């Protein structure tokens with residue numbers, strides 16, 4: 001930890017209702033990349049699958065603190081990754097997702113009770129749906145990062161997601177798209193290049209300059225409970241996520 005002062009943290013939701021697009025990888029690796037710059041980062045796992053939780057080497061808990069009536073405070077734990085803290089996924093998330101939550105403002109209220117100088121960034125890993133868990137994340141966040149996998153045409157799904165973001169601004173007027181992030185990019189594949197061109201051309205939303213390449217080291221790292229930045233620091237995947245952390249800071253999304 002450097003002597004850097006924390007300000008009000010940037011709260012980022014990593015969202016896309018499609019599974020397997022790189023949300024969890026982006027949530028954890030961006031958190032680690034930011035932590036390596038001396039920032040304190042909290043990862044809030046609201047996906048019933050709990051992949052961010054297990055990928056960072058911590059266990060799921062019976063009840064998700066993100067939606068527990070008594071709030072987050074004591075539930076925040078330090079992960080084995082220096083500078084990265086976690087609100088673990090609960091085994092009750094699946095049930096909450098199906099039965100619905102009494103409000104979409106629960107997570108937002110919980111995050112507001114945290115001391116303002118505790119974290120530089122709070123990163124919420126969303127499930128692959130636009131249900132109540134993601135709605136809670138969108139109501140709590142300042143910015144949405146939208147990872148898209150460059151191996152299928154994403155436009156239809158993206159339009160739906162961006163609609164959900166717009167809808168969330170009714171309760172959370174400050175919410176905006178931080179950027180669309182191309183993940184699993186393979187520059188030698190015509191499809192990857194076409195998808196990139198289509199998104200850049202047809203959508204008005206910001207797109208990150210950083211592109212995350214497809215890299216087997218990225219996929220291997222979670223089974224070792226490490227981020228790719230630590231597992232294979234010289235890999236293209238690691239460099240991608242370090243660059244993304246730099247871009248997020250450069251753009252003022254996280255201070």
Ligand SMILES: Nc1ncnc2c1ncn2[C@@H]1O[C@H](COP(=O)(O)OP(=O)(O)O)[C@@H](O)[C@H]1O
Nearest residue numbers: 019020021022023024025184213214215218219
């Ligand atoms: N850049 C990448 N290169 C190769 N594999 C990746 C990359 N990003 C993610 N993966 C792998 O793809 C799968 C889906 O990624 P994940 O982050 O879990 O997506 P989501 O959270 O959107 O479901 C995981 O097995 C992950 O390890």
Ligand SMILES: [Mg+2]
Nearest residue numbers: 023024047051
């Ligand atoms: Mg995931």
